[in-house]
Amino acid sequence: MLKALKKMFGKAEGEQADTLTAPATPRSQNARDEKPNRPAKPKDAGRAATDSAEAPDNAAAKPARGGKGNASKPRRERAAKPVDNWKLEDFVVAPAEGKTRFHDFDLDPRVMHAIHDLGFPYCTPIQAQVLGYTLKGQDAIGRAQTGTGKTAAFLVSIISQLLQTPPPKERYMGEPRALIIAPTRELVVQIANDAIGLTKYSGLNVMSFVGGMDFDKQLKQLESRFCDILVATPGRLLDFNQRGEVHLDMVEVMVLDEADRMLDMGFIPQVRQIIRQTPMKGERQTLLFSATFTEDVMNLAKQWTVNPAIVEIEPENVASDTVEQHVYAVASADKYKLLYNLITQNDWSRVMVFANRKDEVRRIEERLTRDGVSAVQMSGDVPQHKRIRALEGFREGKIRVMVATDVAGRGIHVEGISHVINFTLPEDPDDYVHRIGRTGRAGTSGTSISFAGEDDAFALPPIEALLGRKINCEMPPDALLKPVPRKH
Structure with missing residues (x-):
């Protein structure tokens, strides 16, 4: 190549x-x-x-300089x-x-x-x-x-x-x-x-x-x-x-x-x-x-x-060997129960959850928050000042779960993410590699768990082809599918 x-x-x-x-x-x-030998400023046109x-x-000429008087200000x-x-x-x-x-x-x-x-x-x-x-x-x-x-x-x-x-x-x-x-x-x-x-x-x-x-x-x-x-x-x-x-x-x-x-x-x-x-x-x-x-x-x-x-720079492996990968076959209607029980029963403290659409991200974050799990969402719909505050809270360990789209999750580097959960499998196999790379960084171990439902299981074979190996697909234990307790 x-x-x-x-x-x-x-x-x-x-x-x-x-x-x-x-x-x-x-x-x-x-x-x-x-x-340095350009004509003296200001210029009439760009x-x-x-x-x-x-x-x-x-092509239009560059707009004239604004009336801020920037050229005459002392150099700071x-x-x-x-x-x-x-x-x-x-x-x-x-x-x-x-x-x-x-x-x-x-x-x-x-x-x-x-x-x-x-x-x-x-x-x-x-x-x-x-x-x-x-x-x-x-x-x-x-x-x-x-x-x-x-x-x-x-x-x-x-x-x-x-x-x-x-x-x-x-x-x-x-x-x-x-x-x-x-x-x-x-x-x-x-x-x-x-x-x-x-x-x-x-x-x-x-x-x-x-x-x-x-x-x-x-x-x-x-x-x-x-x-x-x-x-x-x-x-x-x-x-x-x-x-x-x-x-x-x-x-x-x-x-x-x-x-x-x-x-x-x-x-x-x-x-x-x-x-x-x-x-x-x-x-x-x-x-x-x-x-x-x-x-x-x-x-x-x-x-x-x-x-x-x-x-x-060719990676030694497409996906890091430090990331343990699992796939659960689960009905779409049961995905949220599985997510909630995985986090609460295992007492995970720093988890990143990926979904494909902004509306999915919003619903997952709202349900987790309602059910007593501290969570923030990271998508294009969230104002920037809230995104920065949410990211800092997640970095500092004050927030347990960050729910993100691929676009918002790209470029986020947070140390100590123990688990990445693919609530929906990405259609682009490269996005899968990027997602699970949020954990298992700098030689530490991490775990990724993907939910394969009737709406997104088709995305699994291309991911396996990119990885060059099969990922075992298993049924979640009954304990992980029990109803989410209602908060009074």
């Missing part, structure tokens, strides 16, 4: 070694270095769309944390066979200090491979499962680029230098938190924009300081862009995370609008990550990248 992908991007098999090891081609004679594959013939950079006389010699990591250290890359000491604080001496496979290309300025397309460290891979690369190239002297508040687009609010929040941790000694400002949160509150942070790294969902980013509050003509690095999920959720038209506002693909570095390399994903990558390095 790797050969076919490289051929698609114009890399013949015989040319592979030279292409992958050569330094990246300079982008228009280092167009990024020319940015850059029209320029990528031939991305722009319509009559984020104060870098004191380094406490920290030196690279304080971060000692012995070379190890088969492992790549962060020391093996020429990273800025401020980045290394943050990595040291986070306790990551060795790179994960996706980090080791991606950084080898992106630190040279090359575009990259990466495929890896959730939890492999891809977020840190692109963040380390972004921060290194921004520290190497000083910002231009004339700059608007709402002009980010790096842009990360992710499909869900939870994933945006997680990426932004990781970015804050990795930039704490660099003085770079990180901002996140998501729908469902107060627009004016997000606008105030934009007006208070310059934005270096912006993490956003497509819809909310377009809101800011179309109001003239955010302008993307200074983006040096652009990241599209979970591109396959953005396709599934119908976000690609919005992403195209966003990309038209950024510099040409030869003048920006573009990194694209996806759990799968479908034909649609690769076609997008071909439009938006230049000579990308293609990095694929």
